[in-house]
Amino acid sequence: GILIINPDNPTGAVYPEHILRDIVKIAEKNDLFIICDEVYQNMVYNGTKSVPLATIIGDKVPAISMRGVSKEMPWPGGRCGWIEVYNGHNDPMFEKYINSILNAKMVEVCSTTLPQLVLPQIKSHPKYQDYLHERIARYEKYSNIAYDILKDVKGVLVNRTNGAFYMSAAFEQGLLNNKQSLPIQNDEVRKTVEAMVSGPGVSPDKRFVYYLLGSTGVCVVPLSSFATSLQGFRITLLERNEQEFIKIFTTIAAAVKEYISSD
Template sequence: NQRGGAQITPNDIIFFNGLGDAISKIYGMLKRTARVVMPSPSYTTHSSAEAAHAGDRPVTYRLDPNNMWYPDLDDLEKRIKYNPAVVAILIINPDNPTGAVYPEEILRGMVALARRYDLFVICDEVYLNIVYNGFKTLPLSDIIGDVPAIAMRGLSKEMPWPGGRCGWIEVYNGHQSPIFEKYINSVLNAKMLEVCSTTLPQLVLPELFKHPQYHGYLQERIDRYERYSNIAYDCLNKVDGIMVNRTNGAFYLSIAFVPGRLNHEQTLPITNNEVRHKVEVLVNQCGISLDKRFVYYLLGSTGICTVPLTSFATDLDGIRITMLEREEEAFREIIETIARAIRDYLASAG
């Protein structure tokens, strides 16, 4: 409220047992015919929850790997304009899986589309305080104006607390639309059915955030992610056949293979016969995506585990890497090994 944007009361905040619980309720309380258009690539919990709610594939808008993974606003408007079932836009900022941080003009453009087409906005801001490389962004509350919206916040990314499940939503302009107000009430009523409470994390949160060591702890992590993002970008950007953007928020890096560079003949050497046999069985499954094939070979050959980008509601082949390794030299070695593996894999078959 002190920032001067959207104004809320305690009644506009609903706590959940982690944001996974919040995501389940937010999509689950929509009418089955209502769709939320979401980014592609997209965090799997969102895309899976929306698809499960609708009984259909997610409706997505494009994040552009040739433009820092920013949303393609023209594509987003087309997805809205020609799909009357869309009732909301999902924004993930900073983004998972790409690590993109959206500038103010992008966010304002997305809110403008929501206003123009009478939609509400869902904004996952769980990484909002993990931004670096000189980039800046804004919370949705600063720019939402009179558009109905839900901002999603949580504890686990800033302060890992195993077992301390606590996420919450902030509802903006909850009384602006009778339909939106009824929808939010259905989310609240669904929570009222539960007997478990997030009382302990709620009691701890204020003490945690005002603790004199907290901001130093968080800044140490942010500084480390910034170093790692530059180590990874400087190394991987030299590799032919992939599209790489510098990560500027959260702690993920997504690499996309240039279309046409992967095929089903490429391999990496695997010295352990048992592991090689297992990988060969996996990669020969019917319908396996080309990036998942690479992920299996990378794991079998180097022991490095990544996630195929096609797991994130996209047709782009690629991988997502996390930057959570604490030892810098170990992280550098991991990135250099991935870079060598990509070169070797792409060269193994034309």
């Protein structure tokens, strides 16, 4: 099968319609099904448009769309999500797969009664769209602030976030090594970080992430943890205070420069 996350975590990318249609063609040609995570479907900005899989899947390729309330509202504690199945009867194995998912969930998961009762009231509330638009406008503004701060940092590749609330930055290939570091004032923290990055199999970007946390207190996620060969980091756009947000990304930019030049 083919997995799509649209809008994407961790990059914040939004797939254009022609790319999605090409993916459907690839799936049809190779007898594959598609799983599409669309939990951020309504959270796009910077002039982009999110195209639901349902509108372009056609009547041949079996597919699943996954949706939920955890990000848009946001209500992650509600544990409320659902799947939409397209062309489920077109392939016997896919149909068995869907039935196994449904049977497993009915055994493993309790009904999310409260979210199911509340969801229609929230979605139909006259202030809900204004609330959603305010959040999206803030993410759009912050995505551009973050991009403007990081785009000119030598050795870092970054794209503007256009959906969801994540941003990823990748280091140029071969730029990181196991000799780079950042100064950490607290001796106990420094020793802890040094111990964590000195073991076997520690990826170069994880080393940077630990030093960044120990030196500045800024927490990001290593990009290599998302099953990619790229070395970098992912960060969110969730900080609500604009001045604090600017401070965080300015700190990251300065730390990247210092880390790279420390070798």
